[in-house]
Amino acid sequence: MVRLTIDGKEIEVAEGTNIIEAARRLGIEVPHYCYHPGLSVAGQCRLCMVELGNNPRPQIGCNTQVAEGMVVRTDTPKVLEVRQSIMEFHLINHPLDCPVCDQAGECWLQIYYMKHGLYEPRMVDEKVHKPKAVPLGPHVMLDAERCILCSRCVRFCDEVTGTGELGIFDRGDRSEIGLFPGRELANPYSANVIDICPVGALTDRDFRFAVRVWYLDTAKSICPGCSRGCNIDVHYNIRRPHHNQGRRVARLKPRFNAEVNRWWICDAGRYGYRFVDDPSRLGAPARGRGDAAQEVGWEEIIPLVTAQLRRYRPDEIGVVASPKMANEDFFLLRRLVDHLGLIHVDFRVPPRTPGDEDRILIKADKNPNTRGAELIGLGPRPGGLDARGMLRAARDRRIKCLWVFHHDLQASAWPAAEVGDALRAVECFIYQGSNSNGVSAAAHYVLPSAAWVERDGTFTNFEGRVQRFWKAVEPLGLSLADWEILGRLGAALGLGPEPASAEACFKALAASAAPFAGLSYRELRDTGKVLSA
Amino acid sequence: MAEKILTRNFHLPGSHTLVLYRETGGYAGLEKAFAMKPAEITEEVKKSNLRGLGGAGFPTGVKWGFLPQGHPGPVYLVINADEGEPGTFKDRYLLERDPHALIEGMIISAYAIGAHLAFVYIRGEYVQPWRIFGRAVAEAYEAGLLGKNIRGSGFDLDVIVHRGAGAYICGEETGLISSLEGKKGWPKLKPPFPAIRGAFGAPTIVNNVETICHVPHIMNRGAAWFAGLGTKSQGGTRMYSVSGHVTRPGVYELPVSATLRSLIYEHAGGIPGGRRLKAVVPGGSSAVLLTADEIDVTLDVDGLKNAGTMAGSAGVIVMDETVSIPEALMVVARFYAHESCGQCTPCRESTGWIYKMARRIVEGKGRKEDLDTILDVARRGAGTTICAFFDGAVGPYISYIEKFRHEFEALIRK
Amino acid sequence: MNARGAVRVEFTPEQLAEVRRLQGLYPDRRAALLPVLQLAQEAFGHISLEAEEYVAGLFDLSPAHVHEVVTFYTLFFREPKGRHVISVCHNLTCHLLGAQQVLAHLKERLGVEVGGTTPDGRVTLLGVECLCACEMAPMLQVDDRYEGNLTREKVDWILEGLA
């Protein structure tokens, strides 16, 4: 550890820390553009100047590591003047098109200009012109005139993905960010460059002009796209419902977690939220197949479904849970399964095309909570069938009631005919999920689930880290969180009162399932906890 | 006239050949060096007061001393032959007319710093110098002066001659290293300095051609002799490139204690046509301009520093009374705008901006505020950049305007 | 080889051997990028995007990184150039001693602007920064050669020597 003072305040930080980070710990912001804690130090923007001891020349904070007894000042007249000058340099060739810029509201050029710039513009000569509104790939749009050449995006593609698509070409004030002509920025993490671009040079093609950022609210969440469990923020818009074609979830952004995803998320996860506000959402419980299908209320459907579950012998019922469900859901489902004495329980349905995986974040298992399902015991029991076995048994009419959560069995690795036969043969097919899919239409009973952004809960990632996600928006229509549906069914089946909240479910889980012992929502905080076993 | 050391053979036909180099005492310094311990050579170079002749004027022996002691991996020697500072052409003469002096200097220097691989980075436009130097390297290999176990010393040295591709910034030592590594010539952040982490991540010493050409003579005739040729803080002679409005432009080797006036009027023959001197750039285009009455200064690093300018690369550009300083500034500003690597914001943005303002002034579209804007922008940018390129540009920006403001104002009033 | 128009972007076996030699010469093979690009320019006349991709492939580099290098240095030609390249220095000393007149004369004689190539593909005319031969100002570089102390007559004589 190293002790130093910054603006008169003492602090102790680890050796190797730079001055920007050390100051941040004291709540002192050293403005900067090119420095990013997840990338190498480039030292190009020259904004992060601070004064060191008696050195008459301000030095950049990003490339200065702390030293014992160092005296740093970030607020001297000299520092303020240098900052102002550097801001002017950053802006002389900038097109100043903020009113039509999508970054407005989260642009560090605007923010720092207001705080540290504010000079009288004196550049009257023709600015350097560069390409505008150039699509770089499926997600990223470039405005090269707004680029301040901080090289963060270049370093991201060099150092994080190793794909090297971006470069800074030419030199001097003709320097220009771009791709090799004819190529695309289409690596699986491409949209991260939008997040790290400090200005409006790289914007999200998906989000462009959808909603002004000041209408957005944020909820902490976990990406449900794979078993990594990247930490994210859900940016949602409920203040201007007419914007963004009525879609409430506007975008997902990575949320820093040193042990899971650092600053990044993959594109598949980032854009994987569309199902939330999709027309395919199931808005109300329903009974009856095909033309006979009829939307009903929860008061009506719960007794109907309970009656079905009671009607069959335990070995005539099959339950296919989903690794997309939360630990809380699993807990209540497990309780219900045990109560009814069911033996055919599973949650694994192999996808038709195996998932891709890399050494960065992406995991082949595209489910956020496989580990949770395993730990809470939703796998096949001794003497019980696995999911495929259940389908075969259904076809052979040995299983008469099938309760499937979320899965689109038609998109599984199993032959469509096998799935079709099973669903046609089964007497009672209960589908519980957030969206209609290839099998939901065949259901006798539809129980609509809230999407993950519409509820609280936890997922357990591939390495056993339990992480919370928070409700951002209200459940669509009459849909309910899976734990609520299961709680109502449980109550109807005589399992006692339904739990009051996801947190209450988790508490009960922690009290009953050994791996979760001692955990609580409080304990999990924002970044989760790894289960000890 | 003072003794010529580096240029002593320049007038001889065949001065670039090994035969002639040997005949005139070449490789005697190497013999002496091999009889010494590496650390003793560095000590001797320190005592000689040899200072870097590429531009920064840093004491050579001191720089060598910055290398980490007992470094386990390789150490490299890099010769900066990227000569690009406007007004400078001495290294071209050395490469063409006495390449073996550089080779001998490299062997001794590499031996002193423990390098077994040396690079010579020659600017891409120097095709002839590159050919001649390349042939000299081949000759040296054939004669067993390069390669394994050089002259039975047990010391190995390989030399790679590397060509630049057109970028002034590759003369800056870390820009040079980036370029040598196969990248754009973007200068690197310091720290770490090249002596700690340089080419290919290894400790590296970068020295100018002329600096290294002095080393054999220091070995041969001793540090005291070399130090005695110069001033208290800088030993030896140095090659002054003189161009512009002088009767005899060319390279002049003089002790660093000579004065700028004598260089211009005695050696280079004064201003032709009886015209009057207006201004002199004393150390390459990045040096602060001196007016006609500021030339009674000695040409050593400290002498010119005390005069408010710098010895730089010793490129002396002489301007007579006919010269328009605003036009000169425009030309110089175009150079800096063209050559900025563009990596760091103050330099990238202001070199372009200042050129636009200077051009506008020359075109008669100047505004009253422009002069103060240039001065202010230059001052504010100074000292804020990754490398010294921008500080070099600031020298002319400020001095041309401050010392000849009336000429600019006259253009603006028009 | 130097003709304008399409040249096959592929090194001969001998050239490829030279590439391998250069790549093995340095402590890190990327260091051979400049020499190999110089070789490519000699072989193909100029460095097209296709050539950049080809060279990137020889180094396992992303083409963007090769493009960065090619666009950074002035001696890499990205468009077909003339059989001869005349680069007139327009930096300070040459400017003081008449570079503008030299350029004007060449523009007139060749009928091209600075940066242009004569329609017959004979000469590309450039204005360049200090070539560090200011003692012979005004001066120019014609292909590999420096020519200085230029006068109209000397420039004409240089042009006559160009096929």
Ligand SMILES: Cc1cc2nc3c(=O)[nH]c(=O)nc-3n(C[C@H](O)[C@H](O)[C@H](O)COP(=O)(O)O)c2cc1C
């Ligand atoms: C913009 C810039 C250009 C430079 N150009 C050259 C050059 O062409 N040749 C040179 O030897 N040094 C040049 N230098 C100085 C080098 O950075 C370095 O100081 C020098 O090569 C060290 O060698 P020396 O100590 O022997 O002088 C330049 C420096 C700067 C900032």
Ligand code: SF4
């Ligand atoms: S596009 Fe954005 S991230 Fe990339 S260099 Fe420009 S400002 Fe930086």
Ligand code: SF4
């Ligand atoms: S000062 Fe200029 S030349 Fe030096 S690194 Fe910065 S932009 Fe490049």
Ligand code: FES
């Ligand atoms: S953040 Fe330090 S120079 Fe850009």
Ligand code: FES
């Ligand atoms: S100014 Fe033309 S060669 Fe130096």
